[in-house]
Amino acid sequence: MLAGALFAASLTLATGTSRSLADPYPDVARAYYVEIDGEARWGGHADDAMPTASLTKLMTALLIAEADADGDVAISRTAATETGSRLGLVAGDRARRGDLLAAMLVRSANDACRALADDAAGTESAFVTRMNARAAALGLANTRFANACGHDHDDNRASARDLARLTRAALAVDAVAAAVARSGFAFTTRQGRRYAMRTTNALLGTLDGVRGVKTGWTPQAGRCLVVVAERDGVEVLAVLLAAPDRWWDSAGLLELAFADARVRH
Amino acid sequence: MTRPSRHRTVRAVLCIALATVSAGAVAQTGDRYRVKSTFDMKGMPFQMPAQSTEVCTARDGGSASMVPHEDNCRISGFERSGSKSRFRMECSGKEAMSGEGETEQLGPDAYRGSIRALTQADGESIEMTIRFEGTRIGACDYATESPEAIGKAMVAQTCESQIDSAHAWKMFVGDKATCAGSRAKYCANLVRQADALVDPAKFPAQEIGFPWQGYEACGRPRATIVAKACNAAQASANLDFIGAQCPALLGPACAAADARVKPGFVAQYCPEQARALAAQQCEGRGYTAMSTSPYRDFCSRQASRRLEERNAGRAGDEDSAQAPADAAPAKPSMRERLKGLKDRLGGG
Numbered sequence: 003m004l005a006g007a008l009f010a011a012s013l014t015l016a017t018g019t020s021r022s023l024a025d026p027y028p029d030v031a032r033a034y035y036v037e038i039d040g041e042a043r044w045g046g047h048a049d050d051a052m053p054t055a056s057l058t059k060l061m062t063a064l065l066i067a068e069a070d071a072d073g074d075v076a077i078s079r080t081a082a083t084e085t086g087s088r089l090g091l092v093a094g095d096r097a098r099r100g101d102l103l104a105a106m107l108v109r110s111a112n113d114a115c116r117a118l119a120d121d122a123a124g125t126e127s128a129f130v131t132r133m134n135a136r137a138a139a140l141g142l143a144n145t146r147f148a149n150a151c152g153h154d155h156d157d158n159r160a161s162a163r164d165l166a167r168l169t170r171a172a173l174a175v176d177a178v179a180a181a182v183a184r185s186g187f188a189f190t191t192r193q194g195r196r197y198a199m200r201t202t203n204a205l206l207g208t209l210d211g212v213r214g215v216k217t218g219w220t221p222q223a224g225r226c227l228v229v230v231a232e233r234d235g236v237e238v239l240a241v242l243l244a245a246p247d248r249w250w251d252s253a254g255l256l257e258l259a260f261a262d263a264r265v266r267h
Numbered sequence: 268m269t270r271p272s273r274h275r276t277v278r279a280v281l282c283i284a285l286a287t288v289s290a291g292a293v294a295q296t297g298d299r300y301r302v303k304s305t306f307d308m309k310g311m312p313f314q315m316p317a318q319s320t321e322v323c324t325a326r327d328g329g330s331a332s333m334v335p336h337e338d339n340c341r342i343s344g345f346e347r348s349g350s351k352s353r354f355r356m357e358c359s360g361k362e363a364m365s366g367e368g369e370t371e372q373l374g375p376d377a378y379r380g381s382i383r384a385l386t387q388a389d390g391e392s393i394e395m396t397i398r399f400e401g402t403r404i405g406a407c408d409y410a411t412e413s414p415e416a417i418g419k420a421m422v423a424q425t426c427e428s429q430i431d432s433a434h435a436w437k438m439f440v441g442d443k444a445t446c447a448g449s450r451a452k453y454c455a456n457l458v459r460q461a462d463a464l465v466d467p468a469k470f471p472a473q474e475i476g477f478p479w480q481g482y483e484a485c486g487r488p489r490a491t492i493v494a495k496a497c498n499a500a501q502a503s504a505n506l507d508f509i510g511a512q513c514p515a516l517l518g519p520a521c522a523a524a525d526a527r528v529k530p531g532f533v534a535q536y537c538p539e540q541a542r543a544l545a546a547q548q549c550e551g552r553g554y555t556a557m558s559t560s561p562y563r564d565f566c567s568r569q570a571s572r573r574l575e576e577r578n579a580g581r582a583g584d585e586d587s588a589q590a591p592a593d594a595a596p597a598k599p600s601m602r603e604r605l606k607g608l609k610d611r612l613g614g615g
Contacts, residue, residue, distance in 0.1 A: 027578045204555045209567055249554030254570030261571070 023048055027258075030251045032224070032244035035162035038263050039237055040170075042163070051144045051159040052243045055218030055226050056087070056110045058152030060165070060172045061133045063107055066118050067177040071100045074192065080126070081117035084151070086220075088113040089197045100177060101189035107181040109199040110217060112151045119150035126150050137164075140171055154222040162241040169215055169228050169239065182214030204249045205229055209256065217248075231256050236263040297323045297409025300378070300401035302335050308395040323407035332414055333370050333378060335399055356382055363387070364395075376403035422446070431456050433481030440484040454485035461487035465495035467508040510536035526565040534568035545569045 023045035027034070033047040042048075074096045082093035089105055091097070091113040099121070105114040116126065123129035126149060133147040137160075144161035145168070152158065160168070172178045181187075185207045188198035202217040211231040218226035224244035229252055231238050238259040242252055304318045324333045329352050331342040340358040350372040358364045366384025373379060382397040410416055426446035429435035430453055438446045439453040446453070461482045463469050470492075471477045479489040497513035499505075501520075506529050509520045521537035526544050534541050549557075549566035557563040 027574055029578055030574065204558070208554070208558045208563060210564065250570045251574055253554065253567040254572075254574035257568050257571035258574065 027251075027255060030245060030255060031242040031248075033162045033241075034243065034245070034255070035166055035241045036255060036259055037166055037239040038259055038266075040239075043259065043262065045162065048163045048241075049144055049161045051146070051161055053154060053158065053220060053223035054152060054160045054165065054243065055154075055220040055223035056112075056152040057160070057165055057216050057218040057226050057228055057241075057243075058147060058150070058158060059106055059110065059115050059218075060168050060178075060216055060228070061136060061147060062115055062119060062129075062150045063103060063178045063181070064168070064172040064175060065129070065132055065136060066099065066103055066122060067172075067175040069122060071103055071177045073099050075099050075102055075117050075121040077113070077117045077191075078120040081113050081120055084112040084116045086112045086151075086153070087202070089199070091117060091191075091197075092193070092195065094193075095195060096192040097189065103177060104181040104184065104187050105189065105197065105199065106151075107178065107216065108184050108187040108201050110202050111199075112153075115151040137168070140167060142167060152218055152220065152223075154220045162243055165228055165241045165243075166239055169230070169241070173215070173230065179214070182216060184214075203227075203229070205231075205252060205256075209253050211260075212256075227252050229256065231260075233260050236260060238263070295326070295406035295408070297326050297407040297412065298403050299323050299405045299407040300333070301404050302333075302399050302401040304335050304397055304399040306395065306397050308393060310393075321404070322401070323409055323412035324401075325409050325413070329370065329372065329378075330409075330413065332409075332412075333401065334368060334380065334382070356384065358384075366395075368397075377401060429453075431460075433457055433460065433478035436478065436481035436484045457482055457485040458487055461485070461492055464492050465499055467496050467500045467503070467505045470496050470508065470512070506532040506536075527561040530562070530565035530568055534565055534572060541565075541569060541572070545573075 023042055025046040026044055028046045033050050033052050035045040035048040036043045077091045077093055077095045079093045082091055087110045089109065089111045102114040102118050105111045106118065119126050119129040123132060129150050130147050137145045137147065142160065142164040145164040146157050146159055148155040148158040184201060186200045188196065190196045203214060205212045206214060211233040213230045213232060215228045215230050225248040227242045227245065227248050229240050238256055240252060240255050242248060245251055299321055301319060301321050306315045320335055322332050322335065324330050329347050331345045331354060334342050334354060336342060336356060339360045340356055343355050345352060345354040352370045354368050356366055356368055364384045364386035366382050368380060368382035370378055370380035379400045384395050386393050386395065422445060426438065426449045429438055430449060438444055439450045482492065493512055497509065497516055500508040500513060501516055506520055506524055509516050510532050517536055521540050524533050524537060526533040548562040549569050557566055
């Protein structure tokens with residue numbers, strides 16, 4: 003309770019000092035943020051702390067991949083009973099950590115995510131402590147995690163701008179960058195169960211230049227997306243939180259950002 | 268007058284520009300003299316050492332070049348009478364001064380002269396005298412070493428270095444053009460360049476700062492070049508160029524354009540066709556259904572247009588943007604409910 007109140011107070015302060023950005027597309031999402039070649043270009047409510055749904059998994063992926071993507075992970079009972087987007091992993095089975103990492107990012111699988119968190123820290127709450135410590139180290143002033151996989155929770159929030167910074171940190175790790183760029187993935191567990199999946203990111207392989215990154219959806223968060231695309235040496239990163247028409251509008255936003263870059267260069 | 272400023276003046280007067288002398292064979296139209304100069308200034312407690320330089324003077328017995336002077340000084344009114352001559356000297360800049368001088372030919376191999384000048388320092392008027400003596404040391408080519416000839420050579424060199432530069436058109440075209448004598452050659456070069464620009468591939472991608480005025484000054488205005496480039500673009504079906512530069516050709520180009528092949532062109536330059544095609548191929552379709560559509564690139568670009576139209580006039584800074592509605596959303600449409608169901612089934 004106290005931690006929540008302190009967090010809310012810190013978010014209010016942080017939001018009060020937000021940097022102003024041009025906001026030409028206010029209806030694209032409740033909060034959005036666009037960078038062109040690493041430079042902030044557009045944003046709306048870009049420093050407001052918002053529910054982030056499965057974009058939370060970017061932090062989980064960063065911690066797991068930074069530590070060690072090799073070795074096996076036992077599927078915990080709590081992981082096997084995860085809700086929402088899931089593969090149907092079975093408690094007691096074992097899988098390669100790198101496979102679970104990819105499944106968590108490609109299919110946004112909550113059971114793979116929870117298995118990784120439990121394995122890494124013993125309990126989810128211990129893992130969340132690590133997530134928040136890493137967020138602080140990255141300077142994510144408007145970010146707070148309450149669980150590893152992005153389930154709705156009043157204290158599981160981040161700003162669009164913070165998510166952009168988190169994404170850059172995550173993409174700097176090869177295993178994460180490779181996984182988020184996959185349009186499909188399949189793996190087999192130690193007990194021989196095979197799981198095949200397609201990406202939840204509809205822009206991958208559809209929109210020219212898209213290199214990934216992560217989707218999210220929960221009733222509180224709405225449709226969320228972080229996407230990175232590159233064309234002709236120009237890189238655009240866009241974060242949309244609670245975007246009613248996530249795919250069409252993110253595609254439009256990327257086209258506009260590339261057009262803007264052409265005009266400005 | 269303080270000592271440092273006196274020294275500066277002394278240096279300025281005695282530091283004489285050296286003429287460039289060719290060591291090779293020369294047409295002997297002048298005499299080369301070694302000239303030693305000394306300087307006197309009223310109140311100066313010490314004598315400056317003599318300075319020496321070489322000058323090339325006209326063979327017929329006298330010219331302004333006999334007078335050693337700095338680049339910022341101008342010799343005028345050089346008048347000769349018998350073996351003597353008189354002149355004025357004006358120096359501009361930080362060490363400005365003015366005065367009068369005279370020379371006297373002492374024979375076929377020597378002359379001497381002096382200049383009495385006034386300068387200002389610290390609000391004071393200072394009188395100075397420069398004395399010089401020239402001793403003939405050989406022959407020189409006055410036609411190329413005279414100040415006038417050197418000046419002309421420098422102008423010619425500058426004109427030649429800019430003979431291909433459209434940015435330098437004011438040097439070649441117009442009443443006050445320094446290089447008016449090279450105008451024909453310059454414009455021939457620019458016309459050649461302009462004729463190359465009619466190739467859309469060579470047309471400037473960035474026109475800001477492009478020296479269209481230069482081409483216009485040589486009879487190739489931008490409109491003429493663009494018109495020819497548009498004809499070339501039409502012949503080669505270069506739709507990107509037509510879209511950017513040839514509004515008169517847009518009608519037929521749009522009618523012939525295939526949005527599956529040139530999605531950017533249709534979306535950006537053919538609003539009527541784009542609207543009709545978007546209604547057929549994009550609107551009402553889920554984005555995920557576009558992955559196999561040949562119109563997916565067109566529809567993505569159309570999405571950007573729709574986004575702009577939807578937000579037209581709503582641009583503002585973040586602080587003025589409307590706060591997000593925290594109230595319960597309006598009852599979702601059937602499409603929204605289907606999307607929600609799909610999200611729940613598909614996750615993420």
